[in-house]
Every structure is written in structure tokens, then in C-alpha cells.
Amino acid sequence: MENNPLSPHIQIYKWHISSLVSITTRITGIINIIVISLLCLWIFSLLLGEETYKSVNYFLNSFFGKFFVVGVIWSFSFQMLSEIRHIIMDLGYGFDLKTTKITGSIVIIGSFILTILIYLIGRNLI
Amino acid sequence: MKSVTKKWLFLKISSLILIPLMLWFILNFVSIYDNDYQSVISFLNSKTSKFLVSIFLIFSYFFSALSISEVFEDYIRDENIKNAANKALNLFAIVFPLFTIIILFNLN
Numbered sequence: 001m002e003n004n005p006l007s008p009h010i011q012i013y014k015w016h017i018s019s020l021v022s023i024t025t026r027i028t029g030i031i032n033i034i035v036i037s038l039l040c041l042w043i044f045s046l047l048l049g050e051e052t053y054k055s056v057n058y059f060l061n062s063f064f065g066k067f068f069v070v071g072v073i074w075s076f077s078f079q080m081l082s083e084i085r086h087i088i089m090d091l092g093y094g095f096d097l098k099t100t101k102i103t104g105s106i107v108i109i110g111s112f113i114l115t116i117l118i119y120l121i122g123r124n125l126i
Numbered sequence: 127m128k129s130v131t132k133k134w135l136f137l138k139i140s141s142l143i144l145i146p147l148m149l150w151f152i153l154n155f156v157s158i159y160d161n162d163y164q165s166v167i168s169f170l171n172s173k174t175s176k177f178l179v180s181i182f183l184i185f186s187y188f189f190s191a192l193s194i195s196e197v198f199e200d201y202i203r204d205e206n207i208k209n210a211a212n213k214a215l216n217l218f219a220i221v222f223p224l225f226t227i228i229i230l231f232n233l234n
Contacts, residue, residue, distance in 0.1 A: 029193050029194070030194065032190070033186065033190035033194070036183070036186050036187075040222060043230060044226070046233055047229050053166070060160055061160050069155075069156065072152070073152055073156065076152045079148065080148050083145055084145065087141065087142060090138060118152055118153060118156060121156075122154075122155075122156025122157045123156060123157065
């Protein structure tokens with residue numbers, strides 16, 4: 001009994017779209033707070049002066065920096081869409097199996113589409 | 127009202143407030159992340175940016191502290207470890223954004 005897994009039993013249940021969205025929401029939630037903390041350090045680097053900021057800027061302009069930025073956009077996009085889904089479900093809609101699969105798919109696919117849109121709008125490309 | 131109900135309500139209210147703030151923040155971050163020092167400073171020095179970044183940080187850490195404590199609840203069996211983890215999380219969620227907001231209002 002003592003070694004039984006705690007809830008939610010992700011090691012036992014068969015994976016569905018809803019469980020994938022749920023666990024990804026938790027993971028992106030943790031990633032987001034780490035990212036926001038890094039962004040706080042980015043603001044802190046501004047206070048330390050131009051030279052410190054330049055080293056952070058050098059990373060953000062590198063290939064890995066751009067990969068980081070795109071990853072951050074995706075993580076934020078996923079979290080936003082997933083929270084909208086949660087709020088809709090809290091209002092009592094979309095609980096049947098077919099709808100949860102559809103809304104779960106919208107969150108997953110929509111997060112990639114939203115990532116592209118945010119990047120293009122943010123960079124003034126559209 | 128029960129404390130768990132309050133917690134759930136705070137989670138929902140903060141997530142509702144956070145959605146537009148996240149969108150505003152990420153759009154602006156994407157547009158300025160590779161800018162030079164002066165451009166970023168002038169962006170963060172506007173009253174709107176200071177206000178919205180501060181609100182974004184407060185709600186982000188508040189929401190994260192509540193949702194990560196749910197993860198602790200689900201995966202940490204030992205009550206003492208769980209309490210210590212929650213205290214550390216709450217302390218971090220207060221000190222870190224507060225420190226950043228003070229810096230933000232002292233940028234020139």
C-alpha cells in the first residue's frame with residue numbers, strides 16, 4: 001500500500017488526449033514559472049548595466065537563444081489555450097468523451113498555430 | 127467558504143486575469159528580446175509597461191504557487207516534506223516578483 005503511486009496514476013492509466021493535455025499543462029506551468037524567473041533575471045541584467053545586458057543579449061540572438069524564445073512562446077501558448085479549455089469545462093461545458101477529445105486536440109494543435117502567429121505578429125512579419 | 131474552495135476560486139480568477147496578460151507579455155517579449163539596451167530600457171520605462179509587467183509578475187507567481195502546490199499535493203507523500211516545499215514555494219513566489227518589481231521601478 002505504501003508504495004502505491006499517488007494520484008493521478010499516470011503510470012497505470014492508458015494515455016488519452018485529455019491525460020496528455022493535463023500532464024502537459026502541469027509541465028508547461030512549471031516551465032513557465034522557471035522562464036518567468038529567467039525573464040526577471042533578464043530585467044535584473046538591465047540594472048547591472050549595458051555590459052551585463054550584452055552577454056544576455058548575445059545568448060538570445062544565438063541559435064539556442066532563438067530556440068529558447070520559440071519554446072517559451074509554445075509553452076505560453078499551450079498554457080493559455082489549456083486554461084481557456086479548463087474555464088469552459090468549469091462552466092459545465094464539454095465533458096462528454098468526444099468533446100474532450102476535440103478540445104484536447106484543439107489545445108495541442110492550436111498551441112503550435114498560436115506559436116507561429118505570436119512569433120510572426122511579434123516580429124512584425126504579418 | 128472552505129479553504130479548498132477558496133483555493134480553486136483564486137486559481138480560476140488568476141488564470142482568467144493571466145490569459146490576456148500572458149498574451150500581451152509574450153507578444154512584447156518577442157518584439158524586443160533581441161533589441162539593444164536602450165530600446166529595452168525605454169520599453170520597460172513606460173508607465174503602461176511598468177504597470178502591466180508588475181501585474182503580470184504578481185499574478186504569474188500567485189497562480190504558479192497555487193498550481194505547483196497542487197502538484198506537491200499529488201506527488202509528495204511525506205507531510206513534513208510537503209509543508210516545507212509549500213513554504214519554500216510561497217516565500218519564493220513573494221520575494222522574487224517583489225524584488226523584480228522594485229528593480230523595474232528603479233530602471234533609468
